[in-house]
Amino acid sequence: MTGSVTVIGLGPGDPDLLTRAAEAALARAQDLIGYIPYVARVPERPGLTRHATDNRVEVDRARHALELAAAGRHVAVVSGGDPGVFAMAAAVFEAVEAGHPAWRTLDITVEPGITAMLAAAARLGAPLGGDFCALSLSDNLKPWEVVTARLEAVLRADFVVSLYNPISKARPWQLGRALALTAEIRAPETPVIFARAVSRPDEAIRVLTLAEARETTADMATMVIIGASGTRLIPRGDGVRPYVYTPRSVPA
Amino acid sequence: MTGSVTVIGLGPGDPDLLTRAAEAALARAQDLIGYIPYVARVPERPGLTRHATDNRVEVDRARHALELAAAGRHVAVVSGGDPGVFAMAAAVFEAVEAGHPAWRTLDITVEPGITAMLAAAARLGAPLGGDFCALSLSDNLKPWEVVTARLEAVLRADFVVSLYNPISKARPWQLGRALALTAEIRAPETPVIFARAVSRPDEAIRVLTLAEARETTADMATMVIIGASGTRLIPRGDGVRPYVYTPRSVPA
Numbered sequence: 001m002t003g004s005v006t007v008i009g010l011g012p013g014d015p016d017l018l019t020r021a022a023e024a025a026l027a028r029a030q031d032l033i034g035y036i037p038y039v040a041r042v043p044e045r046p047g048l049t050r051h052a053t054d055n056r057v058e059v060d061r062a063r064h065a066l067e068l069a070a071a072g073r074h075v076a077v078v079s080g081g082d083p084g085v086f087a088m089a090a091a092v093f094e095a096v097e098a099g100h101p102a103w104r105t106l107d108i109t110v111e112p113g114i115t116a117m118l119a120a121a122a123r124l125g126a127p128l129g130g131d132f133c134a135l136s137l138s139d140n141l142k143p144w145e146v147v148t149a150r151l152e153a154v155l156r157a158d159f160v161v162s163l164y165n166p167i168s169k170a171r172p173w174q175l176g177r178a179l180a181l182t183a184e185i186r187a188p189e190t191p192v193i194f195a196r197a198v199s200r201p202d203e204a205i206r207v208l209t210l211a212e213a214r215e216t217t218a219d220m221a222t223m224v225i226i227g228a229s230g231t232r233l234i235p236r237g238d239g240v241r242p243y244v245y246t247p248r249s250v251p252a
Numbered sequence: 253m254t255g256s257v258t259v260i261g262l263g264p265g266d267p268d269l270l271t272r273a274a275e276a277a278l279a280r281a282q283d284l285i286g287y288i289p290y291v292a293r294v295p296e297r298p299g300l301t302r303h304a305t306d307n308r309v310e311v312d313r314a315r316h317a318l319e320l321a322a323a324g325r326h327v328a329v330v331s332g333g334d335p336g337v338f339a340m341a342a343a344v345f346e347a348v349e350a351g352h353p354a355w356r357t358l359d360i361t362v363e364p365g366i367t368a369m370l371a372a373a374a375r376l377g378a379p380l381g382g383d384f385c386a387l388s389l390s391d392n393l394k395p396w397e398v399v400t401a402r403l404e405a406v407l408r409a410d411f412v413v414s415l416y417n418p419i420s421k422a423r424p425w426q427l428g429r430a431l432a433l434t435a436e437i438r439a440p441e442t443p444v445i446f447a448r449a450v451s452r453p454d455e456a457i458r459v460l461t462l463a464e465a466r467e468t469t470a471d472m473a474t475m476v477i478i479g480a481s482g483t484r485l486i487p488r489g490d491g492v493r494p495y496v497y498t499p500r501s502v503p504a
Contacts (some may be wrong), residue, residue, distance in 0.1 A: 016273040019366065024268070058500075082366075084373040086500075090381030093497035097486050104488045108495075110374035112366045114271065121336040122362035129342025130394075131402055133385040133411060142382075142502035146410075150383055153409035157402045159385060234349050236356045243360075245345035248310075248338075250394035 003069035005106060007089045009082040009113020010041055014199035017119065022111045029076035033065050034088070038078045058088060062095035066103045082115035086136050086164045116223040117162035120195035123205060125234070125243035127193060127225055130250065132160035137167075137174045144174070151178055155185040160231060160246055163224040167215060175215035175224065182226055186210055191227040191244055194218055207233065207244055255321035257358060259341045261334040261365020262293055266451035269371065274363045281328035285317045286340070290330045310340060314347035318355045334367035338388050338416045368475040369414035372447030375457060377486070377495035379445060379477050382502065384412035389419075389426045396426070403430055407437040412483060412498055415476040419467060427467035427476065434478055438462055443479040443496055446470055459485065459496055 006025045011017035026032075032039055032050045039052035053061050065075045079087035089110050096103050121128045133154045139147055154161055161182075166175040182190075188211035196204040196219065206217060210226070218224055230250065234243040258277045263269035278284075284294055284302045291304035305313050317327045331339035341362050348355050373380045385406045391399055406413055413434075418427040434442075440463035448456040448471065458469060462478070470476055482502065485494040 011271070014273070016276070017271050017364070019263070019269050019271055021266070021268040082370050082374075084370060084378045084380050089374075089378035090497055090500045093377050093381070093486060093495055094499055096495065097484070097497075104486060104495075110378070112269070112370045112374040114364045114366070115370065118334050118336060118364045118367065122334075122341075122364040125345050126336045126341035126362070128336050128386075129338075129345075131385065131387045133383065133406070134380075135383045141500050143504045146502050150409045150411065153405045154385070154411075157405035158398075159402065159406075232349070234345060234356060243345055243348065243356075245342055245349075247346055248342045248393050250398050252395045 002107065003072045003074060005065050005069045005075045005077060005092065005108045006111060007077045007079065007083040007092055007109070008111045010038055010078055010080055011114040012081060012116055012119035012199045013197065017114050017199055019111065019113065022113060025111050026076055028074055030073050031068050031075045032078065033061055033075060034078035038080050042078060058091035059095055062088065062092040063099065065092065066095055066099060066106065069106050070100065070102060079113070082113040083110055084112065085115040085134060116164065116198065117225065119198040120193065120223045120225060123195065123198055124193060124207070126245040127191070127227060127231060128160055129246035129248055130160060130228060130230060132162060134162045134164060136164045137178055138165040138171060139174060147174070148177070148181060151181060152185070155182060158228045160228045161226040163226070166222060166224045167218045168220050175218055179210070179213050179215060183210055186226070187229070191231050191233060193225040193244060194222050195225065196222040198223070205241065207242060254359065255324045255326060257317050257321045257327045257329060257344065257360045258363060259329045259331065259335040259344055259361070260363045262290055262330055262332055263366040264333060264368055264371035264451045265449065269366050269451055271363065271365065274365060277363050278328055280326055282325050283320050283327045284330065285313055285327060286330035290332050294330060310343035311347055314340065314344040315351060317344065318347055318351060318358065321358050322352070322354060334365040335362055336364065337367040337386060368416065368450065369477065371450040372445065372475045372477060375447065375450055376445060376459070378497040379443070379479060379483060380412055380414070381498035381500055382412060382480055382482060384414060386414045386416060388416045389430055390417040390423060391426060399426070400429070400433060403433060404437070407434055410480045412480045413478040415478070418474060418476045419470045420472050427470055431462070431465050431467060435462055438478070439481070443483050443485060445477040445496060446474050447477065448474040450475070457493065459494060
C-alpha cells in the first residue's frame, strides 16, 4: 500500500483562484491536514477525514501527514496562498529530512497556488512590475537583526518589497520599526499598499504614502507592499482607488 | 457600449495550472491579444478574434487592447505565468497612463496566475521556503549596472534569488556574469536550479552546485533559482532528483 502527501496551495481565499490541479488533488485526498481556517475552506465529503490544528505546530502537522502517508493514506496538507511561500511546504521537507529514512521514498508533491502578493498586486494594477522581494517580518524563526538587515538591503537596492506576516498580537511592534527604517531610505510619497483578505468577503485595500503609513492599518490578514522609486499611481477620479504600477524600465 | 480589458495569467503551461477565474475570463473574451506562443495556448472558438504578435511590442499590444476596449470590445491580454511578474500587466498600465484620459475609466482587471518561480519551486520541494527575490537579468529595460547592484545586494543579504529572463540570443553573456558574481559571494556548494519549461512536455530540471553551474545550461524558457546559505538537498537515492528546500528558520 503506497500513500502520498500533496501540499496544496488554496490561494488567497476565493475558490475561483484555485488551480484545477489543486482542486483535483483535494478531490483525491483521504486525509486533510492544516491550520483551522484553511481546512475550513475545503468542503466536507464522505471519505475525507479532517485534521485541523492550531497555527504554531507546522512541523508536528507535517510529521502527522508523513506518518499517515507511510501507513498508506493519501494526505492533503493545505496552506493559504502558495504552499512554498512562508507556508507548509518547507515544514514538510524539514520533517522529511529529520524523519524516518523511508519517508524520502514517499510520493510527495506540491501543488502551487496564488500567493498573497500576486493576488494583491492583481487587484491594484501591477505594483510588482519590476524586481521585487518577499520578506517575512516575523522574528519567530529568524533574529530581528536579520530581518532588518535584509529589509535595508532591498530598500537600498530599490526593489519593491512585499512584507508577509507584518503583524500579530504577539508581534505588535515589528511593522512600525520596518516602516520607520523604510522612511529613512525611501521618499515620503512612496506608495505603500495595505491589502487585507484579498478576494475574501472582508477584503479591504488601502493605498497610502509612506508618510501616511502606520502599522495600525495592518492585521494578521494583511499583506504590505512597499513601492520602489519608480512605483506610481494612476488617478481615476474621486472615490475610485487609483491604479498602482511599477514601470518595467529603470532609467540610466 | 462598455468594453473591458482583462490581463490574464496562463500559468507555466499545463492547462490544469490555470485558475478557474482565468478560464472564465478567457471564455468571456471577444478579442485575444498576446505574444504568439501564449495566444497559441488558448483554443480557437467562434466569436474569439485572435491577435498574436511578436515579443518585443508589449506597449503596442497594450495600446491595441485599450483601443479595442474603448470601442466596446471585451479583450483578454494573455501572459505566461502571472501577468504582474515581468509580463503584460505593467505594459498595460504604462499604456493607460500615457494614453487617452478616457482609458482610465475602462473596466481593467488582472487575473493572477502561477508565476514560473512558484511552479519551479513546487516541482523541487520548497526552495523559496525563506525570504526570496525575483530579479530580471534582462538589460533591455534597465542598465546592467542596476542589475548587478541589485543581484549583489540580495546575495549579500542571503535571499534566495529567482532569475527571470536569464538568457536569450540577444543577451548571451549576462547569466555567466551573474553566476561569476554569485561565486564571489556564495559558497561553491550552494544549490543552483535550472528549471526549464516547467509543466510543459519539454520540461527539464537540473539541480547543480554553484561550482558546476554554467550559463550554457539555460535558455529562454529557463528559470534559474540560486539557493541561500540555508538551502539544502534531501538525497533520495540513485537516479532520483533530490528534494531542494530552504528551512524556515535562520539561526542567530
